[in-house]
Amino acid sequence: MDKKAPPLPDLEAMTALMERVERAASDAPELAGMELEEVLRFIPGKRAIFAGTFAGTPAIARFYFEEARAYAKRDWDELQRTRTYMSEGPYQVNAPLYHLPDLGLIIMQRAAGQPMLEKIWKSEIDSRFNMMPGAVHWLRHYTRPMERRAPMRAASWLAKADKRMGKNTSARLRPLMQGVRAELQRLLPAMEGQTWRVSISHGDFHPNNLLVDGDTLVGIDTGGSAKLPIYKDMARFLTHMGRRGLHPSGEAQFGVDKGTFDLFAQAFELEAAEREVWLPFMIGIEALLRSETEDLNRSRLRRAQRFYEALVADLSAIKA
Numbered sequence: 001m002d003k004k005a006p007p008l009p010d011l012e013a014m015t016a017l018m019e020r021v022e023r024a025a026s027d028a029p030e031l032a033g034m035e036l037e038e039v040l041r042f043i044p045g046k047r048a049i050f051a052g053t054f055a056g057t058p059a060i061a062r063f064y065f066e067e068a069r070a071y072a073k074r075d076w077d078e079l080q081r082t083r084t085y086m087s088e089g090p091y092q093v094n095a096p097l098y099h100l101p102d103l104g105l106i107i108m109q110r111a112a113g114q115p116m117l118e119k120i121w122k123s124e125i126d127s128r129f130n131m132m133p134g135a136v137h138w139l140r141h142y143t144r145p146m147e148r149r150a151p152m153r154a155a156s157w158l159a160k161a162d163k164r165m166g167k168n169t170s171a172r173l174r175p176l177m178q179g180v181r182a183e184l185q186r187l188l189p190a191m192e193g194q195t196w197r198v199s200i201s202h203g204d205f206h207p208n209n210l211l212v213d214g215d216t217l218v219g220i221d222t223g224g225s226a227k228l229p230i231y232k233d234m235a236r237f238l239t240h241m242g243r244r245g246l247h248p249s250g251e252a253q254f255g256v257d258k259g260t261f262d263l264f265a266q267a268f269e270l271e272a273a274e275r276e277v278w279l280p281f282m283i284g285i286e287a288l289l290r291s292e293t294e295d296l297n298r299s300r301l302r303r304a305q306r307f308y309e310a311l312v313a314d315l316s317a318i319k320a
Helices: 011-025 029-033 068-083 116-122 125-146 154-164 174-191 230-242 258-267 272-289 298-316
Strands: 034-043 047-054 057-064 091-093 096-100 105-109 148-151 195-200 210-213 216-219 227-229
Touching: 011 029, 011 034, 029 034, 029 096, 034 057, 057 068, 068 091, 068 096, 068 105, 091 125, 116 125, 116 210, 125 195, 125 210, 125 216, 125 230, 125 258, 154 174, 154 272, 174 272, 174 298, 195 230, 195 272, 227 230, 230 258, 230 272, 230 298, 258 272, 272 298
Parallel strands: 091 216
Antiparallel strands: 034 047, 047 057, 057 105, 096 105, 148 195, 195 227, 210 216
């Protein structure tokens, strides 16, 4: 595993946040029932996420600093929407508990369970693929109600990747990323003027954002939800495993797990173009949007290198 400890929060920023909470508590007595016990993430100027309790219930508190009111409302509304059809059964999201717009705060129930990626690494190799159908169907359940067709903007996605590509990237990976980019550029003409499927999506769908609790899967960190091509979340999930050299089915395609790729294709009833071009294109986009840095260990960089090499090779075989 390559899990890194979260950076220590900025003490000055933490102090300022606590002072804001204390001031808000005088007008919002509900906050008296909130206890912040552990810092999960703290990004000054953007957001802070804590674990704790709210009115005695295990909870996650998320504070926003950047466009605080708008972002908190967006994520609160999305939790309210998805809980209407993902509060029971095998596919769920966190229960929303409290929203304080003036503080840019939302509080949600802290779900039980083990992060799926952690569970995969600790499982026997032969049993790892058994977890993939549940992950695939969680995403299908999440996106289905809002799915529609929209004009394809593949060039815009490539432009977005260009802005991110290369920042702090390991030197050994840069030529391979340029190879991925060249293949995506080659595919653009075949995608112009078409429509593809979009939906309100998770936004950061990967195995550590799914908690496994027996037969129940709870999707967490849905704050990035927006209308995106349905292939984006699939690609995020696949590349998150692929760049770590994790192939639960034992087979690879486009540098990612072929068995899970096929499960997505079946669950979302992907047409030929979606399966053969659009999902691979989005896997390439994900490969460029996120990259490995030199401070990662050599094993992780070797696995990433194999991922990019396989991705370039399979993208180059697409006839467009």
